[in-house]
Amino acid sequence: MEPVVHLRAAVALLDRFPALAGVDLDVDAGEVVLVRGPNGAGKTTLLRVCAGLLPVASGEARVLGVDLVRHRSDVRRRVGLLGHATFLYEDLSVAENLDFWTRAVGASTDDGRAALDRLAVAPRLHDLPVRALSAGQRRRVSFAAMVARRPELWLLDEPHAGLDATGRDVIDGLIGEAAAAGATVLFASHELDRAEAVAHRTVTVSGGAVLAEGASR
Amino acid sequence: MIRGAALMAGKDLRLEWRSKVGISQVLPFAVLVVLLFAFALDPDRGVLERATSGLFWVVVLFSAVLTVQRSFAVEAEDGVLDALRLTGLSPAAVYLGKVAALVVQLLVLEAVLALAVAVFYDTTFRGWPLVVGVTFAATLGIAGAGAVYGALAARLRSGNTLLPLLLLPLLAPVLISATRGFEVGFGREAGPGWPWAALLGIFAVVYLTLGAALFRPLLEDT
Numbered sequence: 063m064e065p066v067v068h069l070r071a072a073v074a075l076l077d078r079f080p081a082l083a084g085v086d087l088d089v090d091a092g093e094v095v096l097v098r099g100p101n102g103a104g105k106t107t108l109l110r111v112c113a114g115l116l117p118v119a120s121g122e123a124r125v126l127g128v129d130l131v132r133h134r135s136d137v138r139r140r141v142g143l144l145g146h147a148t149f150l151y152e153d154l155s156v157a158e159n160l161d162f163w164t165r166a167v168g169a170s171t172d173d174g175r176a177a178l179d180r181l182a183v184a185p186r187l188h189d190l191p192v193r194a195l196s197a198g199q200r201r202r203v204s205f206a207a208m209v210a211r212r213p214e215l216w217l218l219d220e221p222h223a224g225l226d227a228t229g230r231d232v233i234d235g236l237i238g239e240a241a242a243a244g245a246t247v248l249f250a251s252h253e254l255d256r257a258e259a260v261a262h263r264t265v266t267v268s269g270g271a272v273l274a275e276g277a278s279r
Numbered sequence: 280m281i282r283g284a285a286l287m288a289g290k291d292l293r294l295e296w297r298s299k300v301g302i303s304q305v306l307p308f309a310v311l312v313v314l315l316f317a318f319a320l321d322p323d324r325g326v327l328e329r330a331t332s333g334l335f336w337v338v339v340l341f342s343a344v345l346t347v348q349r350s351f352a353v354e355a356e357d358g359v360l361d362a363l364r365l366t367g368l369s370p371a372a373v374y375l376g377k378v379a380a381l382v383v384q385l386l387v388l389e390a391v392l393a394l395a396v397a398v399f400y401d402t403t404f405r406g407w408p409l410v411v412g413v414t415f416a417a418t419l420g421i422a423g424a425g426a427v428y429g430a431l432a433a434r435l436r437s438g439n440t441l442l443p444l445l446l447l448p449l450l451a452p453v454l455i456s457a458t459r460g461f462e463v464g465f466g467r468e469a470g471p472g473w474p475w476a477a478l479l480g481i482f483a484v485v486y487l488t489l490g491a492a493l494f495r496p497l498l499e500d501t
Contacts, residue, residue, distance in 0.1 A: 138366075
């Protein structure tokens with residue numbers, strides 16, 4: 063069976079600088095893979111390439127069977143990306159944001175409400191504008207918007223950042239459930255103890271290339 | 280595509296309603312400029328009357344630049360543009376949705392401005408159908424071109440200051456045609472006014488077609 067993520071000598075440029083400098087990586091369906099590495103190693107770029115947001119300058123790149131070199135926009139609707147940014151409109155309420163983002167991908171607005179409940183976003187927050195939320199609450203709403211899309215591939219950039227202990231446990235639980243349901247998870251984290259406990263496999267990147275791969279705990 | 284465009288337009292109008300930037304900042308700015316021209320030219324009412332049409336559309340263009348800037352600034356905040364691209368909404372739908380929301384906001388602005396020039400400049404709108412036709416066609420053209428250049432400027436460093444330099448020269452034909460159409464509508468110029476409205480309509484159709492077709496590269500990282 064074809065891997066969900068298949069990269070061979072993949073190069074991606076940021077302002078003409080090779081942020082990914084020949085990455086080889088395969089991720090199978092249902093796998094949870096931790097991408098680790100120092101700041102500037104290329105973790106975020108790797109996730110954005112897999113999401114179809116950044117072009118692949120050279121090499122081979124297929125995600126969910128889509129050739130990213132030629133048709134990267136075709137994969138976008140099938141992946142969920144949690145980035146450093148919240149991906150939310152500050153002046154809209156939590157509920158309005160969820161309604162917009164779920165309807166934009168053709169999902170039900172009920173999926174958005176269910177995701178908010180799953181992320182333990184208190185109902186009293188649903189009608190507040192996003193700008194009134196704390197960083198941790200925004201993170202949960204962001205995650206809810208991503209979960210509501212029901213993506214086949216989860217791409218998570220520092221998913222635990224800014225969350226309290228309860229929030230981190232919720233995220234870990236969601237990652238486990240997603241993998242059990244057949245989704246694939248590729249995530250970057252600096253919180254190695256927690257992340258390695260969730261991941262099936264660890265990939266270490268540095269200088270825009272994969273240095274090592276190994277089984278996780 | 281229509282569903283996506285309606286979703287975008289609804290979201291933009293809701294955002295505007297929540298933030299009140301248009302009502303609390305752009306609208307007062309436009310009325311203030313109309314008022315300042317009244318102060319500056321009041322000693323010679325003849326000049327003010329003759330310049331009303333041109334002043335009206337100059338104020339609309341300046342206000343449109345602010346409205347377009349705002350419309351695309353919200354998409355540049357906090358990674359929203361990436362999230363939009365991940366929805367798989369067609370770029371044409373995003374473009375037409377932005378245009379629709381801009382048209383609604385500009386029409387509201389123009390209605391208030393019309394009231395302002397009627398009060399401050401003693402303007403009488405005689406040829407209503409022509410004035411309304413010119414206004415719709417010009418507004419569609421301004422929004423159509425504004426959305427293209429707004430998206431472009433939002434991707435550039437110093438884009439906010441660059442936008443007026445890119446957009447205003449392009450909208451010069453709209454300014455000229457709309458001004459002439461209004462002159463006829465106000466009864467200050469003889470001759471047919473509808474050719475001016477038709478010219479504005481052609482400009483709008485060309486820009487809407489080009490914008491819908493070429494919006495994809497404006498949303499993409501290259």
